[in-house]
Amino acid sequence: MKDEVHVQPPVGSVTDRVMQGETPLQAVGRSGDLPATRMRSIERFPYYTAFPFGWYRASDSEDLAAGEVKALRFLNRDLVAWREDDGTAHVMDAYCAHLGAHLGYGGRVEGCELVCPFHWWRWDGEGRNTRIPYDGSQNRAARIPAYPTIDRNGYVLFWYHPLGEAPLWEIPEIECFGNPGWTAYQRFRWQMRAPWQEFAENGPDYVHLRTVHGSVTIPEVELYECEGYQTKLRSRVDFDTPRGSQQGRIDSDAWGPGFALARFSGIIDACFVAASTPIDFETTEVTHSYSIRKLGEDSEALSKTTRVGDALIRDLVKQVEEDLVILDRKICQPQPRLSEADGPIVEFRKWAKQFYLEGDPRALNR
Ligand code: FES
Numbered sequence: 578m579k580d581e582v583h584v585q586p587p588v589g590s591v592t593d594r595v596m597q598g599e600t601p602l603q604a605v606g607r608s609g610d611l612p613a614t615r616m617r618s619i620e621r622f623p624y625y626t627a628f629p630f631g632w633y634r635a636s637d638s639e640d641l642a643a644g645e646v647k648a649l650r651f652l653n654r655d656l657v658a659w660r661e662d663d664g665t666a667h668v669m670d671a672y673c674a675h676l677g678a679h680l681g682y683g684g685r686v687e688g689c690e691l692v693c694p695f696h697w698w699r700w701d702g703e704g705r706n707t708r709i710p711y712d713g714s715q716n717r718a719a720r721i722p723a724y725p726t727i728d729r730n731g732y733v734l735f736w737y738h739p740l741g742e743a744p745l746w747e748i749p750e751i752e753c754f755g756n757p758g759w760t761a762y763q764r765f766r767w768q769m770r771a772p773w774q775e776f777a778e779n780g781p782d783y784v785h786l787r788t789v790h791g792s793v794t795i796p797e798v799e800l801y802e803c804e805g806y807q808t809k810l811r812s813r814v815d816f817d818t819p820r821g822s823q824q825g826r827i828d829s830d831a832w833g834p835g836f837a838l839a840r841f842s843g844i845i846d847a848c849f850v851a852a853s854t855p856i857d858f859e860t861t862e863v864t865h866s867y868s869i870r871k872l873g874e875d876s877e878a879l880s881k882t883t884r885v886g887d888a889l890i891r892d893l894v895k896q897v898e899e900d901l902v903i904l905d906r907k908i909c910q911p912q913p914r915l916s917e918a919d920g921p922i923v924e925f926r927k928w929a930k931q932f933y934l935e936g937d938p939r940a941l942n943r
């Protein structure tokens with residue numbers, strides 16, 4: 578084991594550490610290559626027989642320039658994300674409906690069309706063929722599966738539904754994004770060997786904040802609501818700071834399985850935008866983007882924003898590292914033995930269940 582303890586806790590962090598230094602799980606996570614689980618996802622998470630429907634991150638907005646095509650692998654599929662010259666983003670299956678070339682390798686954007694590298698058939702953002710250049714015709718029946726796509730809050734998001742249903746909810750605009758009063762995103766990305774649901778269950782699992790993350794105080798929950806496709810968690814929390822404890826809030830919302838927002842206030846206002854996209858049934862990509870409300874515009878206020886904001890972000894990133902030690906190796910207990918003092922795990926699971934629908938050919942043989 579590497580000796581990495583005795584790191585000073587960050588100033589103004591959300592959690593007050595139990596130990597002066599790394600938490601035990603952080604130390605375990607950093608101790609080198611931990612063996613991965615030998616169990617397959619279907620054994621560990623028997624509920625995960627289908628990819629849940631929802632809005633998923635395909636790309637960070639800034640990573641998909643106008644006129645660019647990118648090959649992606651999500652939901653057990655090869656996909657392409659591309660952006661029209663005028664800025665509109667699209668996500669489609671990667672394979673051309675003509676003779677199956679991968680559009681992400683050599684495909685090019687011309688205006689509002691994606692041109693296949695093989696025989697130059699042209700496709701619009703809905704996956705319709707617009708022109709076969711060498712005979713001047715158009716194949717109206719040819720179709721490449723395309724996903725409703727939006728570019729919002731700094732994310733290119735696509736809607737996935739196993740039966741091809743239109744989006745069932747919207748993703749709201751988040752105030753911190755593109756707002757000069759807030760800092761630009763700091764982005765972090767992880768691959769997790771577990772489905773979104775295991776990560777999301779962390780929200781209502783308040784106890785682990787103390788046992789995994791070393792928080793001295795646990796948020797006092799005012800409201801936990803699972804309604805429709807959304808969850809809402811409203812809580813008051815005492816942040817521990819070098820100058821004593823300070824009251825604040827953590828409020829989080831999730832819109833389906835793929836997109837969530839947590840807002841912190843008290844020491845400093847922060848937004849943390851979380852996205853998870855299944856890569857396949859074994860692995861999920863998790864992206865966190867952090868933004869801090871500037872304490873002012875002068876250099877002193879800006880440097881304080883950076884100092885306090887960075888400490889908070891470091892702490893949140895540390896929390897993910899700790900969580901992943903558990904999540905990468907845990908199973909789902911279908912009938913968990915719970916304590917009275919546990920958070921509303923059962924309620925969360927009931928809500929999560931609604932997103933799994935069979936019918937996706939890429940999810941067969943689970
Ligand atoms: S395979 Fe795409 S045009 Fe022929």
Ligand SMILES: [Fe+2]
Pocket residue numbers: 779785789790896897900
């Ligand atoms: Fe956690």
